[in-house]
Amino acid sequence: MANVPADLKYTREHEWAKREGDRVRVGITAFAQDQLGDVVFVELPKVGAKVTAHQAFGVVESVKAVSDLFAPVSGEVLEINAELPQKPETVNKDPYGKGWMILVKPSNAGELDQLLTAQQYEEFVAQGGGH
Amino acid sequence: MKNWRLLVTEPCDGATNMAIDEALWRGRHAGTSPPTVRFFAWDPPTVSVGYGQPLDRHVDVAACRRLGVGLVRRPTGGSAIYHDGPERELTYCVTATADDLGVGGDLLETYRWIARALVRGLNALGARAEMIPTGRGLGPDPAFCFARTGAFEIEAGGRKLVGSAQRRLGTSFLQHGAVLLGVDATRLRALFPTTRDPLATLTTLETAIGRRPTFDEVTRALTDAFETEHGVTLVPGGLSADETARVETLVGERYGRATFLAVPARP
Numbered sequence: 216m217a218n219v220p221a222d223l224k225y226t227r228e229h230e231w232a233k234r235e236g237d238r239v240r241v242g243i244t245a246f247a248q249d250q251l252g253d254v255v256f257v258e259l260p261k262v263g264a265k266v267t268a269h270q271a272f273g274v275v276e277s278v279k280a281v282s283d284l285f286a287p288v289s290g291e292v293l294e295i296n297a298e299l300p301q302k303p304e305t306v307n308k309d310p311y312g313k314g315w316m317i318l319v320k321p322s323n324a325g326e327l328d329q330l331l332t333a334q335q336y337e338e339f340v341a342q343g344g345g346h
Numbered sequence: 347m348k349n350w351r352l353l354v355t356e357p358c359d360g361a362t363n364m365a366i367d368e369a370l371w372r373g374r375h376a377g378t379s380p381p382t383v384r385f386f387a388w389d390p391p392t393v394s395v396g397y398g399q400p401l402d403r404h405v406d407v408a409a410c411r412r413l414g415v416g417l418v419r420r421p422t423g424g425s426a427i428y429h430d431g432p433e434r435e436l437t438y439c440v441t442a443t444a445d446d447l448g449v450g451g452d453l454l455e456t457y458r459w460i461a462r463a464l465v466r467g468l469n470a471l472g473a474r475a476e477m478i479p480t481g482r483g484l485g486p487d488p489a490f491c492f493a494r495t496g497a498f499e500i501e502a503g504g505r506k507l508v509g510s511a512q513r514r515l516g517t518s519f520l521q522h523g524a525v526l527l528g529v530d531a532t533r534l535r536a537l538f539p540t541t542r543d544p545l546a547t548l549t550t551l552e553t554a555i556g557r558r559p560t561f562d563e564v565t566r567a568l569t570d571a572f573e574t575e576h577g578v579t580l581v582p583g584g585l586s587a588d589e590t591a592r593v594e595t596l597v598g599e600r601y602g603r604a605t606f607l608a609v610p611a612r613p
Binding site (some may be wrong): 227228250251255256258271274276278279280281282283285295 | 396397398419422423452453454457496497511512513514515516518
């Protein structure tokens, strides 16, 4: 099983969410980037945009496919990783670190608790819940 | 036997064609549209560029305008393709979920599932086509789709015969691809001026089987192949009212807009 940090929450669409005080940082999992292969293009929302849980907030394109990115929580985008459009390969190299995508101020903190735990996400992937 | 929809549409312009594909996929994702195999052609002939592909010097936009060739940005990734009319090209589109295919969610398994049917159909026409499991010529994206064969894409005689691309949302996906019946070499060189020799890496059904099959003939062969290879029944159908409305919205707000063509829109 690929790397699944225990302190993060996960979606069934293979995004991770990390609580940082009253904010939530979002990216895609190591499994997702491995499935996609080399990422060649990343499209992110603007700072200030509103994102909605379980709806698309951006797009990632790899040599294999274009994939919509799902927001794990609803809220306002406070920061985006402005480096990614110029260096999309960072998503492959460091999906949980420098490959983060957006920082959100959640409008409903309870949504974070509804996401999968690391163990649940590992089980989901092991059962074939692939990308 | 599972029932899928078979959709064969009249040749359309690029914006309408891409809007139909996306509407089928969005509908499948929402559970309101059935899994669908679509075959279609382009009128006028059109260059489609990948979702994130810059519209730059690698595609001669002025030549497109001069030659009456349309331009559209696809919902899927990859490089530019010239879609000639139905006498030289057939485009297929599959919109489904991983469950519809009975495969796991592994990305490449969906490519493989579709490629198996395509290879069967092309070989029924006599093409000696084969699936390339690992891809060839990997590296930076070329500007021209047929310059590189990706994983589970299809070659005949060591050259690319079908160029495919995919869009995903969770486990639902849209995959479409161009099957070359023939090629207009002069036009390819005019449209892709920076591609040294567009013919060097591609082949056509005309070359592979020694004659150029018709659009209808290839449609029949591929339809039979999907049914036989995967035990599904393709039931001829049309667009639903919801899908038609979504197509109109997508043309107006996305695929028909010059701003979307120039740079990708935000979702």
